[in-house]
Amino acid sequence: MDESFIGRSSVNHTLPEPIAFNCxxxxxxxxxxxxxxxxxxxFSHLKIHEIIEYIGNTNVDFYYGSLDPNNISNQIISRMTAEIDLNIDNFKEWVRSKDSDYKEIILSDGSSWTIxxxxIDNRFIHIHPSRYSKKTVRVKSSTLKTTIAFFYNYGFSAENFSIENINYIRHKIVKLPPYKSNSSxxxxxxxxGIFPLD
Structure with a gap:
């Protein structure tokens, strides 16, 4: 079981500190x-419900590039330590400069990340893909929740992709109303479609 999240928070606790990232x-x-x-x-349905909750209720910038979470974290830490002595006070001063409360860093694959x-005290660098970044798609949280629950229940195959199966997932796991037509x-x-399917 992926205990890097369960019972603690939406942040992955296996990533190097001080990175906070909801994978x-x-x-x-x-x-x-x-x-x-x-x-x-x-996982029971209770656990998949917990995972679904980690996604929240806002629009989501979802990265589909080839860098794994550790690689992303290490590249950001490396860039940060090249600029400042990395502690929370120095980071606060750095990230809040120029009349803004965030900065962006471009990684080796060209993707842009918001910092x-x-x-969390020991994870004071919160990261997520930037809006309109390369290798990123912006989606509604309800869509991402449905996608994850669908793959959890049916596996990574296009064979089971039907409005009946999707609506079963939305009702039983995601707790959302059904889609009314295939156009939905x-x-x-x-x-x-951004996930490699079997």
Whole structure:
């Protein structure tokens, strides 16, 4: 079971400090790798409900590039330590300069990442993909929740992608109203389509 999140917070606690990153909400590779791991099949619906809650209720910038969460974290830490002695006081001063409360860093694959002050003492660098970044798609949280629950329940195959199966997921796991027609699946198809399917 992925205990890097459960019972603690939406932040992945296996990443190097001081990074705070919600991989379920922002990282396609992490989602797929975790969902296909053997341990995840021990999850009850209660656990998948907890994971769904980590995504929140706002629009989401979802990264589908090839850098894994550790690589992303290490690149950001490396860039930061080249500019400042990395502690919370120096970081606060750095990130809040120029009349803004965030900065952006471009990583080795060209993706852009937003850096903010986090809310956890030992994980004070909160990161997420920047809006309109390369290798990132902006989606509604309800769409991402449905996508993750669909893959959890049916696996990474296009064979089971139907309005009946999607509506079952939305009712049983995501607790959202059903889609009324196939045309409603357009946004969901777009997100499902960025995942490599079997």
């Amino acid at each position: 379920w909400k922002h990282h396609m590779g992490y989602v797929k790798e975790t969902l296909i791991s053997n341990d995840l099949y021990n 903010r002050l986090g809310q 699946l357009v946004a969901l198809s777009r997100v499902v």
